[in-house]
Amino acid sequence: MDTMTANDLSHVVDADRAHVWHHLVQHKQFETGEPRIIVEGKGMRVWDQHGKEHIDAVAGGVWTVNVGYGRESIANAVRDQILKMNFFGGTVGSIPGALFAEKLISKMPGMTRVYYANSGSEANEKGFKIVRQIAHKRYGGKKHKILYRERDYHGSTLATMSAGGQDERNAQYGPFAPGFIRVPHCMEYRKHEQDGAPDEGYGVWAANQIEEVILREGADTVGALCLEPVTAGGGVITPPEGYWDRVQEICKKYDILLHIDEVVCGVGRTGVWFGYQNYDIKPDIVTMAKGVASGYAAISCCVTTEAVFDLFKDDSSDPMNYFRDISTFGGCTAGPAAALENMRIIEDEDLMANTLVMGDRMVANLQALAEKFPAIGDVRGKGLFIGAELVTDRDTKDPMDEKRVGAVVADCMQQGVIIGATNRSIPGKNNTLCFSPALIATADDIDEITDAVDAALGRVFG
Numbered sequence: 001m002d003t004m005t006a007n008d009l010s011h012v013v014d015a016d017r018a019h020v021w022h023h024l025v026q027h028k029q030f031e032t033g034e035p036r037i038i039v040e041g042k043g044m045r046v047w048d049q050h051g052k053e054h055i056d057a058v059a060g061g062v063w064t065v066n067v068g069y070g071r072e073s074i075a076n077a078v079r080d081q082i083l084k085m086n087f088f089g090g091t092v093g094s095i096p097g098a099l100f101a102e103k104l105i106s107k108m109p110g111m112t113r114v115y116y117a118n119s120g121s122e123a124n125e126k127g128f129k130i131v132r133q134i135a136h137k138r139y140g141g142k143k144h145k146i147l148y149r150e151r152d153y154h155g156s157t158l159a160t161m162s163a164g165g166q167d168e169r170n171a172q173y174g175p176f177a178p179g180f181i182r183v184p185h186c187m188e189y190r191k192h193e194q195d196g197a198p199d200e201g202y203g204v205w206a207a208n209q210i211e212e213v214i215l216r217e218g219a220d221t222v223g224a225l226c227l228e229p230v231t232a233g234g235g236v237i238t239p240p241e242g243y244w245d246r247v248q249e250i251c252k253k254y255d256i257l258l259h260i261d262e263v264v265c266g267v268g269r270t271g272v273w274f275g276y277q278n279y280d281i282k283p284d285i286v287t288m289a290k291g292v293a294s295g296y297a298a299i300s301c302c303v304t305t306e307a308v309f310d311l312f313k314d315d316s317s318d319p320m321n322y323f324r325d326i327s328t329f330g331g332c333t334a335g336p337a338a339a340l341e342n343m344r345i346i347e348d349e350d351l352m353a354n355t356l357v358m359g360d361r362m363v364a365n366l367q368a369l370a371e372k373f374p375a376i377g378d379v380r381g382k383g384l385f386i387g388a389e390l391v392t393d394r395d396t397k398d399p400m401d402e403k404r405v406g407a408v409v410a411d412c413m414q415q416g417v418i419i420g421a422t423n424r425s426i427p428g429k430n431n432t433l434c435f436s437p438a439l440i441a442t443a444d445d446i447d448e449i450t451d452a453v454d455a456a457l458g459r460v461f462g
Contacts, residue, residue: 009049012037024423041069044438044445046418054413056437057449058420059291063232063264063385063436066291067345074296074341081337090116090331100336103343104301107273110282112306115323116299116330120263120289121155123300124226127259127285128159129325130304131224134257134311137321145217147210147225147256150185151234151426154226154261163226166234166425181217184209185231188240189378189389190397203240207247211254219254224285229275232264233425235432236387238380244279257308259285263300264385267291268346268439271356271383278382284308292339299335351439352383358441359383365450373457375400384441388433388453399431404460408433411456417449 016035021027037049046054046069059065067074081096088094101114117123128146135144148154148163155161161169162176165185170176184194186206191197198205214222225247231237251258258281265275266288272278274286285308289300315321346352363379366388370376377391390400390408405421412419420434433453437445 009037009039013049041065043068043070044441045069052416054416054418055445055448056418057435058418059436059438060295061418061420062290063269064290064295066268066439067294067342067351068438068440071294071296071341071345073345074294074338077337077341078297078334081333085333087332089328090326094331094333094336096333096336096340100340100343103340104303107343108286108303110305111286111303113304113309115302115304116335117302117327118298118329118332118335119155119300120261120287121157121160122327123263123287123289123302124154124160124163124259124261125157126302126325126327127224127226127287128163130285130302130308130323131257131259133323134308135223137311139220139223142221143223143255145179145181145222146259147181147183147213147222149183149227149231151187151231151237152185152226152228152261153231153233153425154228154263168424168427168430169233181213181222183213183225185234185237186239186243187231187235187237189380192397201242203242204246206240207243207250210247211250214250214254214256219256222254222256224257224259225251226259226261228261229265229279229281230270230382230385232385233422233434235389235422235426235429236381236385236434238382239279244281248281257284259283259287262286262288263290264436265382267343268352268355269383269385269436271352271359273352275382275385292342293335294338294342296342297334297338298329298332299339346439349440354441355383355439358437358443358446359386361443361446362386362435362437362450365446366453369450369454369457372454373461375457375461381435384435384437384439386435388435390431390433399429402430405431405433407460408453408456411459412452415452415455417452419449419453 013034017030038046040047044055046056115126132144135141148165150165152165154163159177162180164170188202191202260276260283262274269291284305286303293299312323366379375390376388377394377397378389380387390405392398392400409419409421422430422432
């Protein structure tokens with residue numbers, strides 16, 4: 001990386017400040033300060049406009065760059081493909097689209113069909129539309145309700161926010177679409193906040209709360225249950241023992257489609273290809289985005305079983321009896337071309353095995369910090385998808401003030417280590433530090449990240 005000075009990119013900074021509307025950022029600060037521009041990335045590291053080097057512990061800020069920065073082979077795969085054929089609407093096929101679908105399905109026993117789109121939000125909307133159309137085709141429109149879970153997140157469109165379990169993220173954007181019904185979270189660390197939660201058998205109890213909602217709404221009105229296998233932005237919540245077995249029993253009992261949102265967990269993040277595979281889940285619909293091409297191209301997928309797919313071709317004489325949906329940029333060939341090479345890298349470099357080893361190391365390092373800092377109330381995660389919840393008191397588990405949580409993140413940034421924290425998610429409970437380093441992380445990388453957290457906690461909490 002050639003060292004850059006502020007003057008080298010002064011025009012870029014000015015143009016950004018004047019014209020770019022950043023995501024999740026209050027822009028008042030840029031009236032007196034300047035936005036950060038990420039200029040280059042290589043492996044686990046990125047450099048800003050001042051030439052400052054950072055180790056990235058959140059895979060592009062939003063759990064995406066699974067195979068790291070600067071992968072020339074992915075860039076070449078995209079370049080070669082788009083020169084030959086860059087785009088055609090998804091009413092026809094493409095070579096990389098067919099080949100990646102075949103490769104993807106080989107990693108998903110029981111699933112057979114891939115519908116391409118360009119973002120996680122869009123993939124989830126496709127899943128919702130599939131459920132709604134099935135409701136009209138088979139149940140006179142009655143079995144249309146979609147259940148979603150408190151603390152889960154499924155996207156930023158109005159339809160996916162209607163299934164949004166994060167009240168701060170939804171605030172000021174309603175009214176939302178009808179027919180989306182919330183079920184309680186399964187966060188064992190905060191079971192004391194749920195009336196009737198037992199000390200033993202919490203996982204089964206938490207799943208049974210879903211059944212209570214189904215019975216309240218009427219099972220003949222509920223078409224699907226949409227859940228993250230490990231909740232991401234709602235606090236990095238791993239499911240309690242017994243939860244998923246009971247959830248599947250409930251879905252089968254009431255003929256409810258199980259839609260698993262793998263937008264964050266998918267393609268190796270938890271140490272297996274898909275997060276649901278940790279729990280022997282047999283879904284009907286699986287959605288994915290972020291890690292599918294590690295951010296080298298925009299791509300998302302809505303994957304279904306053949307049984308779901310067949311419902312849209314059972315009467316070919318009916319001109320309404322197919323999935324009447326299109327995603328323009330689902331026809332881009334760059335996405336599946338990048339995704340194929342991304343998957344090859346994960347396999348050839350055995351990155352999922354590395355994810356498990358490095359995930360264990362990060363958890364152990366953070367647990368050691370918990371022995372040192374009472375502010376760490378809980379450490380949890382799966383693979384390289386880890387959270388550390390900060391509290392003011394371990395006995396009461398009162399959440400740490402988010403300004404102090406933000407101070408830890410800011411201190412790490414000053415040290416050249418980029419970590420995350422739950423952000424505008426759960427009112428009063430944006431108190432979890434988030435870590436999702438690339439799957440290529442080494443032991444030295446993990447130690448550098450947790451050493452920075454150690455120093456930050458020391459300065460913020462003493």
